[in-house]
Amino acid sequence: MKSLTPEMFEPKLASLDEAEKISRPILTYFQDAAVRFLRNKVGVFCLGFLTVITLVGIVGPLFFPQMGEDMAYENAINTDFQNQRPSLGDYLLVTDDSWSPPDALIKPNFNTAAGLLAPEKVFAPQNFKIASAATVNGVTLQWEPLEGVTGYEIFRIAGKKESLDLESFRTSPGSVGMTLGKIEDPAQYTFTDSSGLDPSEHYAYAIVSYVTYPDSGETTFSTTASVLNTALVKTIKISDAKHLKANAETGDTIRGRAFLFGTDSLGRDIFARMVMGTRVNFSLALIVPSICLLLGLIYGAISGLSGGKVDLIMMRVIEVLDTLPYLLLMIIMQLVMGKGVLSLIIAMCAFGWTGFARVIRGEVLRLREIEFVHASRLLGAPLSRLIFKQIAPNLIGLILVVWSSRLPGVIVSEAFLSLLGLGLEAPAASWGMVLNEAAQQFQSHPVQFLLPASVMATALLAFFLLGDALTDTLDPKLRGRD
Amino acid sequence: MVLFRYIMRRMVLAIATIFTLATLTFFLTRIAPGDPFTKTKEIPAETMANLRAKYGLDQHIMVQYGIQMKQIFFHFDFGTSFRTIGRDVNTIIEEQFPVSAKLGVFAVALGTIIGMGLGIIAALYRNSVIDRFAMLLCVLGLALPGFLFSYLFQYFIAVVPVTQFNMNPDTWVPAVGWGTWKHYLLPGISLSLGVVATITRMTRSQMVDVQFSDYVKTAKAKGVSTARLVVVHELRNAILPILTILGPLLVGTMMGALITENIFGIPGLGRVILNAVVNSDYNVIMGVTIFEGAFLVLIILATDILYGIIDPRIRVSA
Secondary structure (H helix, E strand, O other), X not given: OOOOOHHHHOOOOOOHHHHHOOOOOOOOHHHHHHHHHHHOHHHHHHXXXXXXXXXXXXXXXXXXXXXXXXXXXXXXXXXXXXXXXOEOOOEEEEEOOOOOOOOOOEOOOOXXXXXXXXXXXXXXXXXXXXXXXXXXXXXXXXOOOOOOOOEEEEEEEEEOHHHOOHHXXXXXXXXXXXXXXXXXXXXXXXXXXXXXXXXXXXXEEEEEEEEEOOOOOOEEEOOOOEEEEEEXXXXXXXXXXXXXXXXXXXXXXXXXXXXXXXXXXXXXXXXXXXXXXXXXXXXXXXXXXXXXXXXXXXXXXXXXXXXXXXXXXXXXXXXXXXXXXXXXXXXHHHHHHOOOHHHHHHHHHHOOOHHHHXXXXXXXXXXXXXXXXXXXXXXXXXXXXXXHHHHHHHHHHXXXXXXXXXXXXXXXXXXXXXXXXXXOOOOOOOHHHHHHXXXXXXXXXXXXXXXXXXXXXXXXXXXHHHHHHHHHHHOOOOOOOO | OHHHHHHHHHHHHHHHHHHHHXXXXXXXXXXXXXXXXXXXXXXXXHHHHHHHHHOOOOXXXXXXXXXXXXXXXXXXXXXXXXXXXXXXXXXXXXXXXXXXXXXXXXXXXXXXXXXXXHHHHHHHOOOOHHHHHHHHHHHHHHHOOHHHHHHHHHHHHHHHHHHHOOOOOOOOOOOOOOOOOHHHHHHHHHHHHHHHHHHHHHHHHHHHHHHOOHHHHHHHHOOOOHHHHHHHHHHHHHHHHHHHHHHHHHHHHHHHOHHHHHHOOOOOXXXXXXXXXXXXXXXXXXXXXXXXXXXXXXXXXXXXXXXXXXXXXHHHHO
């Protein structure tokens, strides 16, 4: 415990200057609000997160490859890339626009006169390998042709790399794998497999040789096979490759597009569509509440300032409008006006302003009894001046709170209408449109829905928490509580 | 006398609301591009004229308006569907409404029970883990739309266990359909999350407010047990505002269930609206909108009147 000394009991000198001294910097309302807001970690984080999304929406599309012929990149349909999983961009082999399997090659100067091999001497061809690249278009196999055999038979198995049982495939290829083809010319030394190749699988091939003895008609196969296994290289057509790399040539390997969210059923990049959709959704989220606010401000201020019968009737009108089933009316309005951003704005604004009008009327009723408004009115200020010069500036905190609480609702409404097929005109991209398209095949390709949905959910949560934070900092009713 | 005047005023307002709604939907559907018959296959001009005459579409718009209003307000008749020949809107509503209503009541009842329980516990143990959890649930339920939960629940609870973990699809929760009690679970829970969030938040704030009132302090000082304190003294006073939002919450949940009904293949009004939207069947849309609007208005009216009877402060200020 601190020991008590006599000095501690000396009376302090009373100084008027000291008592009245303003020791902290003078803060305006907004500086004060900013200080309070910055103390709210969740709010700051949400604001930062939403700023990042907004920036991605503004800047992101500039990094998309350009598509010619008035086709926006995010709407470009690419049938080669349907329902791709999310990836950072695979390496793609550039091929000609029209691919056809190469002709089988025959070895020149092949000694066809050699006698047939004895049954116990029949063995599998050596040097079994991939002729060039194994691509999704086709895998060309090559081997050393054998003298003294009648032909070869080729088998294939497919699966995950670890699950391929190469040893049993080598000893009994016919029972493990599927037969790809029987080659009846012993001089042929290449074969191209182009049937149903799937880039996500691993493939193993086996080749055996056989001898058919003309006198007995019996056929003897080599007891073991030559086996190889390979993954497939994805390909891209040269005309598509030119969009990615202008100087691409057939045979080059280029890095394909990164499909961060995968592609949809039409092969469109879902991430690109989400980025473009951000523009639509965030514009809506900013425009709709602002229009509602303007309408509500005018209506509420007139109602509040007029008072009496006018106020009564105007409030009854709002009560009537508030009880209408706005979701259904929004659907009807969308039907009437057709799809599009403008009709979305009108449909959402038509019934969204009443809440603003209510809040603003209440605040106006309080404010209009304050002296400076009386003074302004006494000096002959018109109603418009009263509204915009006297009342509105004092409403800003409250307005911002109500305004920010409306932002997530707009995004939900857009998704709601789009899921009903009443959003934008296809193929335009918005978050709701992406969700709607992904929802059609949710069961088979859940990733296409889950990734965009989590983006939307995160944004909604951020908007909601930001609104809460703004309420804490700006709502005058809460000021001075903490 | 004051109560009577209050009730009369609410009723006049309710009728005005329904009338406004009917007028609004009528004129909105009439200015829609094309009429209901242009979207089907080519119809000869003569047939078209007959069809239009049959449905009264050839008359002056104000005459049509008058006829329709008379039908709606004096005969409670919403007309016939333009698409499904011979089906009138009343029958459609009679058949499908109970399904939506059952689902809505289930979701709201479930949400209210859970929400009130969670709200009370959160208020009793403020800033505890349970309180934090309840607040997290509130943020999720309020910020995210019900249809998002519907999609997720259907996939992760109904589909994945069957396809990935070999659950028996006959005994596990069904992914789609309607009929048994199991069909209520997933759509009901996904719709109830919003209700849980609303009710939890309200209960908690009401309970916290009540906790500091003098009569609770007095009761505590007299040594009333915690259980009795919560149930008899606190909850009774906190519950009134919650009761008043249940009606509008029910209607809101039912109308918001549009997409959820579609996801789970539930034959309710949601699907009716969806089909009507696809086919531009304006009579059905108008009928359902007016019906649901009237339902909402009546529920709010009933709530207001009941509240006016229970709480005399309301009728004086209104």
